[in-house]
Amino acid sequence: MRLCAAPPFAPDTPCTDESRWRPHDLLRLARLAPVPDEPTWVPEAFARAPFAVVRRARAAPGFVAAGLRGGTRAERFGTWVNADDIESSVSPESLLAIAPSPERAALAAFVALASLREAPGPLRDFVWGPTGSAGFELATQVHTPTESSDLDLLIRMPRRSDAATIAALAATLARAAQHAGTRVDAQLETPAGGVALAELAQWTxxxxxxLARASDGARLVADPW
Known part of the structure; x- marks a missing residue:
């Protein structure tokens, strides 16, 4: 996040990982409480799409660390939402069942996603789905990716995968990227946290x-499993 609000709870409050919502889930909110020094674009962006994405940070009971997105790449704001204000949630993998509108399907990010939906090979063995701007549009129906937007993915990898599988995943994403004329970046959800596919390929x-990103911060690990 480019900017982040101060937590709405005391620094010494015991914090936990909320198990009902996971990083990259999109939360539909009934309301968003204003916080001091929030960017001026936040109210308008929330009125346009009352959603926030779960981010990796521990929170006091009753709160969830989440992020808001505006109309540009620079408009990102980390905040804290009240769990009672969450109306529903959407996981990245559930978005595979949603197609973009016909007039948006030719955008490179959606072309790459369509290619991966049909791709043979190792991706079919994992639970995965779109995040970032493509995932946000599929969940909210608000136009979000541009012609130059990348495709971001989350791949759940709770168990160890061998080097051949990691290499095959990277090759599958590279083919989809070349076909669509864009970048495809994937983050793997491992027991240690989120790990970039490109970095895990180097590790193997x-x-x-x-580098594994977890709710208590980012750290270098010798083994993400």
Missing amino acids: SGKARV
């Missing part, structure tokens, strides 16, 4: 550690 080739 001998890199000593990988």
Whole structure:
């Protein structure tokens, strides 16, 4: 997040990981309480699409760390939502069942996603789905990706995968990216946290550690499983 609000709870409040919602889930909110020093674009963006994405941070009971997005890449704001204001949630994998509107389907991010939906190979063995701007549009029906937008994915990988599988995943995404003329970036959800597919591929080739992003911060780990 480019900016982040101060937590609405005392620094010494015991915090936990909320199990009902996971990082990258999109939350539809009944309301968004204003916070001090929030960017001026936040109210308008929330009125346009009353959704926030779950981010990786622990929170006091009754709160969820979430992020809001505006109309540009620079408009990102980390905040905290009240769990009682959450009306529903959408996971990345559930968005695979939703198609973009016909007039938007030719955007590179959606072309790449359509290619991956039909791709043979290792991706079919995992639970996965779109995040980022493509996922946001599929969940909210608000135009979000542009002609130059990348496709971001989340791939759930709770168990160890071998080097051949990781390489095959990377090759599958590279083919979809080339076909669509855009970038396809994937984050793997491992027991240690979120790990970039590109970095994990280097790890399987001998890199000593990988960067894993967890709710208590990012850290280098020798083994994400």
